[in-house]
Amino acid sequence: MSTHADVPADTDVLIVGAGPTGLALGIDLARRGVDALVVERADRLFPGSRGKGIQPRTMEVFDDLGVLDAIRAAGGSYPVGMIWQDGRRVGEHQMFDPAEVTEDSHTEPWMVPQWRTQEILFARLTELGGRVAFGRELVGIAQDEDGVTARFAAGESVRARYVVAADGGRSAVRRALGIGMTGETVDPNPTLVADVRITGLDRANWHIFPPHGEGQDFLAICPLAGTEDFQVAARFPEGSSVDVSADGVRKAVAARSHLAPEDVTEVRWASDFRPRAALADRFRDGRVFLAGDAAHIHSPAGGQGLNTSVQDAYNLGWKLGAVLRDGADAALLDTYEEERRPIAADMLGLSTSVHRGQVRRGEATRQLGLGYRESSLTRETRPAPGPVRAGDRAPDGNLGGVRLFDAFRGPHWTLIAVGAPAPELPEAVRVVGGQEQASYGKGLLLVRPDGYVGWAGEAADGLSAYLARVGL
Known part of the structure; x- marks a missing residue:
């Protein structure tokens, strides 16, 4: 570098x-x-x-x-939140709602x-x-x-x-x-964020210390997966000056938890911000x-x-x-x-x-449900689309013995042909075909290089004009 x-x-x-x-x-x-x-x-x-x-x-x-x-x-995966009060663990806090079981390979956030x-x-x-x-x-x-x-x-x-x-x-x-x-100020209270090394806390939980005194605010200490570090987040009252020095970080941790300043053995990075x-x-x-x-x-x-x-x-x-x-x-x-x-x-x-x-x-x-159905680059011509239609993210699955995400991987376009014959296409378009795929319904679906369905039809009518628009 x-x-x-x-x-x-x-x-x-x-x-x-x-x-x-x-x-x-x-x-x-x-x-x-x-x-x-x-x-x-x-x-x-x-x-x-x-x-x-x-x-x-x-x-x-x-x-x-x-x-x-x-x-x-x-x-690694996110740990379960652990709420502390007066130096004691008083209960768990689920940071995320559980994901529904689907064919998708990734369902939970990764830290x-x-x-x-x-x-x-x-x-x-x-x-x-x-x-x-x-x-x-x-x-x-x-x-x-x-x-x-x-x-x-x-x-x-x-x-x-x-x-x-x-x-x-x-x-x-x-x-x-x-x-x-x-835009707007989301929260007028400044927040200290720091990467630290700490002794005296386990790495199995995201440790949460609610406010417990006059002028205090929350403290959260999260073990950073794949490292020996913890991320400290401490909110301060509106108008406060946040001390991002190593001593300032240690004081914030000690004032809001059962930990002593010397338990913060190293401060590797620190910053303050006001959420906007x-x-x-x-x-x-x-x-x-x-x-x-x-x-x-x-x-x-x-x-x-x-x-x-x-x-x-x-x-x-x-x-x-x-x-x-x-x-x-x-x-x-x-x-x-x-x-x-x-x-x-x-x-x-x-x-x-x-x-x-x-x-x-x-x-x-x-963010799995985001899509571009209203985009001028989206064309859905099937009178009866399946669950996935043009503009939607193309989900994983299996078609004709091929895993779809394996077929999508790379800078090319992909044509999914479900119960319909695929026309001749440029080399830049990979074709995956089969007789049945529940998510996609019947017909031809052209998947963009970024994994969204750009065009869909019962047959190839209109496909060549769409391909010309995107340089194929």
Whole structure:
């Protein structure tokens, strides 16, 4: 992760920000043969655990991007909450509603500290030949009808056909473009978050210490799966100044629990924040796209921010590839904002409701039910669709002896033919056929590279026109 890597004079796609969004997009573009460069203002990857919850839908995305085994090995399931009072355990607290039994491979959130997720994504990107240039602070951006020129503090500049702002909630790209954000303060109380080493607490529970004194607020200490660390979260009264020093973290833990300051043996990272919910007024300005926290800022409650962000990248990656490599009309890129902004708005509302205790962490937070039925890129022509219709996420299952998620894995499109003959198709479309599949009903269903059904029909009428629109 050298800060001295050279930056090229030009590239197809410049990705600003090496967080989960930028790295996931870099992976998707690299496997499509798109020349992309990721630049990061900091000298290294983000060091904290902040976005630690990976939802089932994102696990499916990581499967497709080739990092699922590493993510599974690096993390673990969420522990049961344990409530403490006066140094005693007084009861368990279920953090999540149980998932329904389905054919889906992933049904519960998986815990991996954000710093570890980013290391895994970075390793996969470099394995595919992708590049990350650290220590590059963007100071200017200008675009014309042919491309975008980005300037950095060190005097370098890069010319790109498209730019993606994945540079976080304080996005320099978004500010340079003058794109506003509309939102609200979810909670005026500042919160301390820190990664620590602690003695005297077991790792089998997420330890919760309710307020117990004048001016006190909650403390939660969660063992971070796959590490020896715990994540501390401590809320403070509105208007408080939060001390993020090692002594400050120790004092907060000792004041709200039975632990002594010296039980916190190491403070590895600490930050304070005030939960907000905000949505960018638009996700695109010409040849520049906003993704991740640059486009939407969530409360961490419910674990929606990182997941929504990775799925922004997953939606945009195949569309950039289609335009830059497959000859699709650039109008295809208009569907990015059309599809992702309503999803982001819904997830912001969900995060805020979970934060305020109005909604449990359950089916909606797993993000398996999200889809694009109203998108202009969706075509359902069957008079009697099955349970899965165009615009829906394509679920796992078995058809003709083939596991569907195995068939979907990779940057291609997939045609599911259930009780209907498949027409001749371009090489970029894989065909899976059989006589019966309960979820999909009868007919032909074309699954997009991001795992959603784009087109469906009883026969192939209209399929060729749809394929031409997406560059196939």
